[in-house]
Amino acid sequence: MSDHHDLVVPEATEEPIANPGLPEHLPRPTDVDPVAEKRAERQVATLFGLSALFAILTCVAYFAVGKYDAFLGLGASNVALGSGLGLALLSIGAGLIQWSRKLMSDHEIVEMRHPASSSEEERSEAVAAFEQGLEDSGIARRPLIRNSLLGAMGALGLPAIVFLRDLGPLPGDKLQHTVWKKGMRVVQDVDGARIRPSDMQIGQLVNAEPEVFFETNSEGEPVIEGTELLQEKAKAAVILVRMHPDDIKPWKGRENWGVDGILCFSKICTHVGCPISLWEQQTHHLLCPCHQSTFDLADNGKVIFGPAGRHLPQLPLAVDDQGYLVATSDFTEPVGPSYWERG
Amino acid sequence: MRLITRKISARLSTRRRSRYAAPAVLVAALLAAGGLYVALSPADATNKADDASMIAKGRSLFQVGCSSCHGQNAEGIVTKRGKQYGPSLVGVGAAAVDFQVGTGRMPMAQPGVQAARKKPVYNQDEIDALGAYVQSLGPGPAVPDITQSDIDNADVVKGGQFFRTNCTACHNFAGSGGALPGGKHAPSLRGVSAKHLYEAMLTGPQQMPVFSDGVLSPQDKKDIIAYLKKNEATPSYGGFTLGSIGPVSEGLFAWIVGIGSLVGIGIWLTSSSTRSTKKKGDAA
Numbered sequence: 001m002s003d004h005h006d007l008v009v010p011e012a013t014e015e016p017i018a019n020p021g022l023p024e025h026l027p028r029p030t031d032v033d034p035v036a037e038k039r040a041e042r043q044v045a046t047l048f049g050l051s052a053l054f055a056i057l058t059c060v061a062y063f064a065v066g067k068y069d070a071f072l073g074l075g076a077s078n079v080a081l082g083s084g085l086g087l088a089l090l091s092i093g094a095g096l097i098q099w100s101r102k103l104m105s106d107h108e109i110v111e112m113r114h115p116a117s118s119s120e121e122e123r124s125e126a127v128a129a130f131e132q133g134l135e136d137s138g139i140a141r142r143p144l145i146r147n148s149l150l151g152a153m154g155a156l157g158l159p160a161i162v163f164l165r166d167l168g169p170l171p172g173d174k175l176q177h178t179v180w181k182k183g184m185r186v187v188q189d190v191d192g193a194r195i196r197p198s199d200m201q202i203g204q205l206v207n208a209e210p211e212v213f214f215e216t217n218s219e220g221e222p223v224i225e226g227t228e229l230l231q232e233k234a235k236a237a238v239i240l241v242r243m244h245p246d247d248i249k250p251w252k253g254r255e256n257w258g259v260d261g262i263l264c265f266s267k268i269c270t271h272v273g274c275p276i277s278l279w280e281q282q283t284h285h286l287l288c289p290c291h292q293s294t295f296d297l298a299d300n301g302k303v304i305f306g307p308a309g310r311h312l313p314q315l316p317l318a319v320d321d322q323g324y325l326v327a328t329s330d331f332t333e334p335v336g337p338s339y340w341e342r343g
Numbered sequence: 344m345r346l347i348t349r350k351i352s353a354r355l356s357t358r359r360r361s362r363y364a365a366p367a368v369l370v371a372a373l374l375a376a377g378g379l380y381v382a383l384s385p386a387d388a389t390n391k392a393d394d395a396s397m398i399a400k401g402r403s404l405f406q407v408g409c410s411s412c413h414g415q416n417a418e419g420i421v422t423k424r425g426k427q428y429g430p431s432l433v434g435v436g437a438a439a440v441d442f443q444v445g446t447g448r449m450p451m452a453q454p455g456v457q458a459a460r461k462k463p464v465y466n467q468d469e470i471d472a473l474g475a476y477v478q479s480l481g482p483g484p485a486v487p488d489i490t491q492s493d494i495d496n497a498d499v500v501k502g503g504q505f506f507r508t509n510c511t512a513c514h515n516f517a518g519s520g521g522a523l524p525g526g527k528h529a530p531s532l533r534g535v536s537a538k539h540l541y542e543a544m545l546t547g548p549q550q551m552p553v554f555s556d557g558v559l560s561p562q563d564k565k566d567i568i569a570y571l572k573k574n575e576a577t578p579s580y581g582g583f584t585l586g587s588i589g590p591v592s593e594g595l596f597a598w599i600v601g602i603g604s605l606v607g608i609g610i611w612l613t614s615s616s617t618r619s620t621k622k623k624g625d626a627a
Binding site for chain 2: 026027028029031032033068070071073074075076078079082097101102188189190191193195196198199200201202203204205206207241275276277278279280281282283285287289292294305
């Protein structure tokens with residue numbers, strides 16, 4: 001300890017057990033036995049040699065193994081290249097560890113703890129330097145410069161706030177509406193096939209979409225496409241299910257929302273918006289795989305288990321003059337998870 | 344040649360007034376008529392006879408193996424509390440029988456929330472007989488006809504789209520199956536025959552919804568099956584799939600094998616090496 005450190009050293013007290021000191025330094029077998037030393041040297045060299053061998057084997061495998069060959073159900077090329085390179089690297093690492101443990105110098109070092117704070121002298125020096133700087137810049141004597149600097153730094157924060165506008169625009173009432181409207185056909189997802197009530201059997205599930213997603217305009221371009229399609233799909237996706245009409249207990253006002261036991265519900269979970277179509281046809285329960293919210297589709301999509309706070313919105317159905325299933329209106333309530341303005 | 348035919352016609356001509364001529368012509372005509380009948384409409388005649396014997400065979404098999412739950416005449420059994428002990432099989436069709444019995448789900452070993460796949464108890468002839476019997480009770484979907492060439496010619500890409508839209512919610516993105524509420528599960532689709540996959544979509548066994556041919560057309564179903572078979576046959580180029588059941592098995596592997604081996608190397612790095620009591624120079 002240097003003597004200019006002003007340390008409070010506790011009074012030396014008598015230890016209950018005498019300090020045994022450090023144990024005697026014993027050499028490693030490789031330090032004293034030339035045979036062991038030679039063996040360790042060979043081990044390290046062998047590991048490095050193996051690494052080189054694996055590197056070469058990897059290069060051979062690159063050319064020898066076909067890109068689409070299979071090995072134990074895995075892609076043979078990937079297995080060969082991956083394990084070749086991996087073993088090459090691992091062998092170098094293992095060789096280095098063995099080298100340092102067996103052969104590199106074996107000094108034992110004791111490092112005492114130092115106090116973390118600087119000395120009093122150094123601290124007063126630093127404070128003096130800081131005060132000298134204040135004096136030299138004259139910041140206290142020149143308020144104009146000081147204040148304009150503060151103003152400039154404050155103004156630099158303004159763009160960051162203005163740029164936040166890019167998070168917008170505000171959604172308006174978009175969350176309350178979907179592309180469903182009166183007369184929009186309910187069609188099967190993927191191929192857009194229209195659905196007649198007679199096509200569906202009791203216990204049937206159809207993952208469905210509004211027909212507008214499959215429509216094209218006069219130039220053959222889709223009516224809705226790209227990002228807009230994804231955004232609208234995220235709200236408008238539905239499932240159609242057919243149950244025995246006697247099993248369905250519609251709420252007041254919903255008696256005519258189904259067609260012969262065919263009901264249509266939003267596919268978007270009201271908890272955090274996962275798409276749900278895990279429907280048990282015998283219990284009529286619809287389970288969300290994300291957080292196990294469970295809705296009873298025979299009972300108006302009521303929540304019977306899990307974290308969802310609202311029942312699943314139902315889409316009122318009818319049959320058009322060509323005999324296909326259509327919606328009679330948009331959803332009567334917002335689909336998907338709750339949000340701030342909805343209360 | 345011409346000489347020979349002329350000879351035969353000459354001989355026939357001379358014998359046409361023989362007393363055996365009329366009966367011979369009659370016999371020949373009868374044989375021809377009978378032969379034509381056999382050649383033109385054999386299927387109906389033999390199938391009807393076969394059907395009747397198949398139904399009878401199926402009925403006797405049913406009464407031994409199935410009637411204790413489904414009732415003497417497959418009308419179903421309702422418990423005292425009004426729950427179903429075994430459902431009625433009227434109208435479920437031969438496809439449902441072929442699926443349930445052909446995959447070993449029926450007969451159930453014991454009552455439970457779900458019949459699990461196991462080794463089939465009946466052979467295919469017996470299953471066909473049971474199916475014929477159940478089909479005779481009321482119209483239902485027949486056993487579908489799906490061939491290897493159907494699968495080879497199907498649209499795998501479209502099948503994948505249908506699979507991801509309709510099947511993955513329960514059966515997982517790779518068809519590995521998954522858990523359902525109340526101890527039920529959606530089974531793995533790997534190693535299931537094309538016919539049984541088709542029948543499951545057609546009949547909606549247990550909690551699975553029905554995907555009728557009216558909406559999901561037979562070609563769509565074949566596309567889905569082709570996608571599953573393609574998926575099964577493709578080697579996993581990305582390495583071990585760990586059952587393709589997602590983050591649970593992958594996380595366990597990373598924590599136990601990955602971090603475990605790093606800890607092992609760490610211990611090797613920092614452990615103190617062997618020490619010798621010998622001094623330098625007194626080597627043996």
